[in-house]
Amino acid sequence: MDLTRNAAVALDEADPLAGFREHFTGPEDDGPDRLLYLDGNSLGRMPRETPAALSRAVEQEWAQGLVGSWSSWIGEPTRLGDFLAAGVLGARPGEVLVGDSTTVNLYKLIVAGAEARPGRDVLVCTADDFPTDRYVVAGIAEARGMQVRDVPADLDEGLDLSVLAAAIDERVAVVVLSHVAYRSGALADVAAITGLAHDAGALVLWDLSHSVGSVPARLTDVGADLAVGCTYKYLNGGPGAPAFLYVRQELQEQLRSPIRGWFGQRDQFAMGPVYEPAPGIERFGAGTPPVLGMAALEVGARLIAEAGVERLGTKGRSMGELIVALADDWLVPHGVSLASPRDSSRRGAHVTLTHPQAWQLTQALIDRRVVPDFRTPDRVRLGPAPLYTRFVDVWDAMDRFRTILKDGAQANYPAERARVT
Ligand SMILES: Cc1ncc(COP(=O)(O)O)c(C=O)c1O
Secondary structure, eight states: OOOSHHHHHHHHHTOTTGGGGGGEEOSOOOSTTOOEEOBTTTSOOEETTHHHHHHIIIIIIIIITGGGGHHHHTTHHHHHHHHHIIIIIOOOTTSEEEOSOHHHHHHHHHHHHHHTSTTOOEEEEETTSOHHHHHHHHHHHHHHTOEEEEEOOBTTTBOOHHHHHHHOSTTEEEEEEESBOTTTOBBOOHHHHHHHHHHTTOEEEEEOTTTTTTSOOOTTTTTOOEEEEOSSSTTOOOTTOOOEEEEOGGGGGGOOOSSOOGGGBTTGGGOOSSOOBOSGGGGGOOSOOOHHHHHHHHHHHHHHHHHOHHHHHHHHHHHHHHHHHHIIIIIGGGTOEEOSOSSGGGBOSOEEEEOTTHHHHHHHHHHTTEEOEEETTTEEEEBOOTTTOOHHHHHHHHHHHHHHHHHTGGGGSOSSOOOOO
16 A cells, blocks of 8 residues: 555545535644544534534524424434434334434333343343443343343454354343444444344344444344444534434334333323333334434434445545554554454444553644544544545544654653543
8 A cells, every 4th residue: 555645645536525524614624733533433523514403493493483393393303213214324214213312222222122032031242342331231131130141352353253153042132232343443244143143033232333424334234123323423413412223113013112201102192191102113212302413413414324324434444444554654663553453344434553651642642633532441543534534634643643652752641541532
């Protein structure tokens, strides 16, 4: 691979998604000291159109329309869900609902899945999954008298299919896994794992938080059962943007949300004495949907759908390949190692590097206007969102990274971790 800056510029010139960068705003975008934002996998950038969309929702729908606006707001969780299904998730209409947080949606779908598999007393997850996933699984197991099988996963390479296969048997009700591992970026084989679980009669719930908008999910094609995900990362919905949940159409009637809220009720405004789940995906609703959050999310989701998840996946892989090649050449001689799968077909859109002084390096990068994030125990995570990041941004960020290492500048930062970014 040609590792010159000119080669990175040439990749940008050939990039069919290059124009999407113009749809975003933020800290000044050009010049040699410009901010290089490689944390789109934590909080995506703000689309230029978001303030106007929020202002429309506030000034017109709320201020002028008042309670009358509920006639359109009430349909938003399913309308936006259908949009995500078709444009982003590869799912069918009526399979996706927007609302609540990923944590709450995990809870709803794991309990619903466990109840749909009576007599099975095991939940499977990986020992290195995102904390909220592990905590929710453990809490549900404790409350229901179930066991958790924590499948070991390599911190760098992710899950080994044969190790997972050995953990799935007739006792397993639900397998909870991340499509892209938050720490290493390791990409799970959704079709193969879904097949394994189905052979044993278990359901699989996918956490798509680190893949949605950067790696195609193709939920219908792979026969996925259940999924949840964040929308403030690659979907650029903004801080605290509502999450989504997906339930395969054929499963919906068998599953019931453990939260019997009035927004999941069959005839909501009959205000009846007992809860009866609504038909279809709406039964997984709970309380009043986050209307303003959905207005912002729609702007980000539209840009992702327009760019196309297949093209985003291709560009994300190429940017990861550039990071790995530059790291091999420039950073490895200074004690950095790759902490992600080397093969880009086994990775999501972020790449993780490890170094004993990862915390200090992260601070040094931030001071030099490169925004990565630190992950325990000793990792720097680089998440260049394919929608708006240029190859030359990746090149320049890696260049600043090598200068820090060459100068040993990280030694000027306290080793003690003040906070986790
Ligand atoms: C993989 C994964 N799952 C779940 C969550 C938690 O989502 P929320 O805080 O919106 O519930 C996150 C947050 O970063 C995440 O990365």
